[in-house]
Amino acid sequence: SDIQPVKSDYRIVSDSLFAPFEFQNSSKNYVGIDVDLMKAIAKNQKFNITMDFVGFQTAVDQTQSGHADGMIAGMSITDERKKVFDFSDPYFTANATIAVKSTTTDIKSYKDLKGKTVGVKNGTASQTFLDKNKDKYGYKLKVFDAADTMYESLNTGSIDAFMDDEPVVKYAILQGKKFATPLEPEKIGEYGFAVKKGTNPELLAMFNAGLAKLKANGEYDTIIEKYMGNTD
Ligand code: GLN
Structure with missing residues (x-):
């Protein structure tokens, strides 16, 4: 059954420059694998997001202080971080x-x-x-x-x-x-979406459900290929 959002808008923070995961295109709009994944997940799980590209350490600080609801920033899932963050299923x-x-x-x-x-x-x-x-x-x-x-x-x-x-x-x-x-x-370590430990459990659950859906319907592969092509 579907998970319901608790907030009308979730503030998601990210790195300021971590191409091809987040970067500004020629029209100065932020694009990249993290951006497209987050937007596609919010769309298929029906919750609203605002994304701010504050830089890696600032994203960590804002998520820890509750100023942001979650972060997606090519963030590696490490044992040390697991003490203070809850991570989604790995996405990269x-x-x-x-x-x-x-x-x-x-x-x-x-x-x-x-x-x-x-x-x-x-x-x-x-x-x-x-x-x-x-x-x-x-x-x-x-x-x-x-x-x-x-x-x-x-x-x-x-x-x-x-x-x-x-x-x-x-x-x-x-x-x-x-x-x-x-x-x-x-x-x-693998990349994961993160929330402050013990907070926003529905957001984490929606991320996981959304990610599984994108992997099943091919949208995940489309996003990766769009930014990485046959570069590996
Ligand atoms: N994956 C690295 C980390 O989690 C770097 C992330 C980044 O620079 N955005 O620390």
Whole structure:
């Protein structure tokens, strides 16, 4: 039987730039896999949403403070986050990877990052990974709020590498960024829609029911193909 919404409008927050999951198209409208999935799920489960693209760490904070009802931001389902978030069924699998300039030849393993500066986005699973392994490999970290400034810093050479999710780096390369991914990617968990632990259970249930429907009727595949084509 159908799950009923409790609120007349659910405020969903997301990252500000995480292409192909959320990004602004040429008309400055936010599009992407997360955006299309969320809208299609709200439509087939008959609930209303407002989406705000506030950036990853801000989305985490707003969902935790109750300022937002839920978040979809290519967010990896991790054990640590499960302590404070309830996650939907996974909707995508992605690893994280180190990216360097395509002209860089001296970084082939984590050991080669010794003395180098590695960029990472605030609040991400990549940040957790890099923090944990910092002493072991001897790199410095530079934390960014958004991907555009991080990518620009690699281009200008103020960082030597950065870590981000593999499909996002691959997409950036396809869009013409001169980056390379010389290291084996790290498993950081599957993506899930998240609500603050113990809140909005009907929203989570509607997301899961909607996702199952999109997978069954082919709409999920259509959305993925629209943004990723045959890039993998
Ligand atoms: N998947 C990564 C995480 O959950 C990155 C998400 C993002 O940058 N939007 O931390």
